[in-house]
Amino acid sequence: MFALQARALGQAPVLAQPLLQLARNYSGWATVDPEKMSGSAPASCRNLVGGRWVPSASSRQLPDPMNGEQFLGVPHTQPDEIGPFVQSLRSVPKSGLHNPLKEPQRYLLYGDVSFRVAAEMRKPEVEHLFARLIQRVAPKSLAQALGEVRVTRKFFENFGGDQVRFLARGFTNPGDHPGQTSSGTRWPYGPVALITPFNFPLEIPALQLMGALYMGNKPLLHVDQRVSVVAEQLLRLLHHCGMPTSDVDLLHGPGATMGEVIRAAEPRSTLFTGSQRVAERLAVETHGKVFLEDAGFDWKILGPDVRELDYVAWQCDQDAYACSGQKCSAQSILFAHSNWVSAGLLDRLAAAASRRRLSDLTVGPVLSWTTGAILEHTKKLLAIPGAKLLFGGKPLSGHSIPEVYGAVEPTAVFVPLDQALKAEHFPAVTTEVFGPFQVVTEWRDDQLPLVLSACERMSHHLTAAVVSNDISFVQHVLAHTVNGTTYAGIRARTTGAPQNHWFGPAGDPRGAGIGTPEAIRLVWSCHREIITDFGPVPPAASLVQS
Numbered sequence: 001m002f003a004l005q006a007r008a009l010g011q012a013p014v015l016a017q018p019l020l021q022l023a024r025n026y027s028g029w030a031t032v033d034p035e036k037m038s039g040s041a042p043a044s045c046r047n048l049v050g051g052r053w054v055p056s057a058s059s060r061q062l063p064d065p066m067n068g069e070q071f072l073g074v075p076h077t078q079p080d081e082i083g084p085f086v087q088s089l090r091s092v093p094k095s096g097l098h099n100p101l102k103e104p105q106r107y108l109l110y111g112d113v114s115f116r117v118a119a120e121m122r123k124p125e126v127e128h129l130f131a132r133l134i135q136r137v138a139p140k141s142l143a144q145a146l147g148e149v150r151v152t153r154k155f156f157e158n159f160g161g162d163q164v165r166f167l168a169r170g171f172t173n174p175g176d177h178p179g180q181t182s183s184g185t186r187w188p189y190g191p192v193a194l195i196t197p198f199n200f201p202l203e204i205p206a207l208q209l210m211g212a213l214y215m216g217n218k219p220l221l222h223v224d225q226r227v228s229v230v231a232e233q234l235l236r237l238l239h240h241c242g243m244p245t246s247d248v249d250l251l252h253g254p255g256a257t258m259g260e261v262i263r264a265a266e267p268r269s270t271l272f273t274g275s276q277r278v279a280e281r282l283a284v285e286t287h288g289k290v291f292l293e294d295a296g297f298d299w300k301i302l303g304p305d306v307r308e309l310d311y312v313a314w315q316c317d318q319d320a321y322a323c324s325g326q327k328c329s330a331q332s333i334l335f336a337h338s339n340w341v342s343a344g345l346l347d348r349l350a351a352a353a354s355r356r357r358l359s360d361l362t363v364g365p366v367l368s369w370t371t372g373a374i375l376e377h378t379k380k381l382l383a384i385p386g387a388k389l390l391f392g393g394k395p396l397s398g399h400s401i402p403e404v405y406g407a408v409e410p411t412a413v414f415v416p417l418d419q420a421l422k423a424e425h426f427p428a429v430t431t432e433v434f435g436p437f438q439v440v441t442e443w444r445d446d447q448l449p450l451v452l453s454a455c456e457r458m459s460h461h462l463t464a465a466v467v468s469n470d471i472s473f474v475q476h477v478l479a480h481t482v483n484g485t486t487y488a489g490i491r492a493r494t495t496g497a498p499q500n501h502w503f504g505p506a507g508d509p510r511g512a513g514i515g516t517p518e519a520i521r522l523v524w525s526c527h528r529e530i531i532t533d534f535g536p537v538p539p540a541a542s543l544v545q546s
């Protein structure tokens, strides 16, 4: 924590001795040291294609999100350099690298690789490496960064041993006559693409990448250039743990270059996690061969039954502002029943938000919205009749976060429900601000239909929370809404994408999932029915034409 405080103040990091020792012992596979990356000693990355680590013609020097120093050089791969990536994908058969009938031993190989990766990640120095590397490129509190590493480790633990083989489990049905059987199998797509954003630099690439590999595909991985150093270290760890080096390609660089590879190589399927804008573009460019995890405008409804006030206020603060609101599952709008408002929920929420500090990264840089853009959006919402600033609405002070990134206090704008629903206000009220920002509104007993109509009119349905222990209320809300990951009960939250439950949107046939066996099977394999019919054949005299 001491090191974090020093960095937040723009000083050279000073480490407590035990952490220093941990950070120097990365078993030989890591090529960056998150404690040392700095303007005077920048880290660097390489592309991976056809089993070889290679540079690109030019590199992009990225600013440290905490102080603007150019601390990381990343291949700035251009469209005229994509040939090897295209060729690598094109060389993969549609039947994949393995399938239930081809090289089934590779299912076991990946069970073994997963077991070893999990064991490595359990080592304190490896956990520390990934947590600190995440913090350096996508600043978040140590607890949040460690949480990301631990979810990833547990995912690998879940798929050790025979669990990869079991992912490809099929079924059989008896046929119509002797010798005939039909069997449903999970088949790979073969060459696939995987594109992930900046906010979970380890967890999202790791969980989706492994799903792709487990099911027999060869993925080309592209992660947002600002954080792709983390995925590169993951791949180096996977190689160390026995993954064949040619099983995955990694393309660092601008998203547009990845778009060019997809156009030229035509992967059989693409999993995209990121903004709605790029998602819709890829859907058109791939002729629909995509699975999408895109924008999250996530709602929480506080029901009429007030209880556990402190806990619910704490959870509201966590959901809206942890990771500086840069979770796709972050609480974007809070529908608070007036009983909660009368009980003082909003004051407690304000008090919790006010305890967030840059020094421990409980609030920090915003990577995809500038300060100006967030404050402009705040102003726009405050112009709605009856709207008011509950707290925040100011830039962070006393920092050296570069201007390309945002730095604002945790912010909440209250908008009256009837105004929020008006056609002229609804699009602005339901715009996803990927930062420490939320809209709050209040509803009375007779206004539940209005709340549900707001949920119905939203365009994306990722996460949601129904905070109530009133079973009738909860069932009514659940029955009339669709969000893919919905928490219900007094402890309901909007955030939480662990390895033990499905996470993904609903209400869109392109919607993907992440993490669980069901998500992996859905996204990374298709159904193939094989009907075996070996005879005996009936006598010729019995054959009738029809």
Ligand SMILES: NC(=O)c1ccc[n+]([C@@H]2O[C@H](COP(=O)([O-])OP(=O)(O)OC[C@H]3O[C@@H](n4cnc5c(N)ncnc54)[C@H](O)[C@@H]3O)[C@@H](O)[C@H]2O)c1
Residues within 6 Å of the ligand: 195, 196, 197, 198, 199, 222, 223, 224, 225, 253, 254, 255, 256, 258, 259, 260, 273, 274, 275, 276, 278, 279, 281, 282, 292, 293, 294, 295, 296, 327, 328, 329, 368, 432, 434, 462, 504, 505
């Ligand atoms: N639904 C989910 O599970 C989930 C998870 C995390 C983030 N998100 C969403 O991601 C968004 C935040 O990320 P962002 O705004 O940085 O996303 P973004 O769409 O700008 O970038 C995401 C990825 O797409 C790549 N990319 C950009 N243009 C491309 C192109 N033309 N072709 C191919 N790839 C391209 C980028 O390099 C990056 O790797 C938010 O909307 C958030 O809700 C969703």
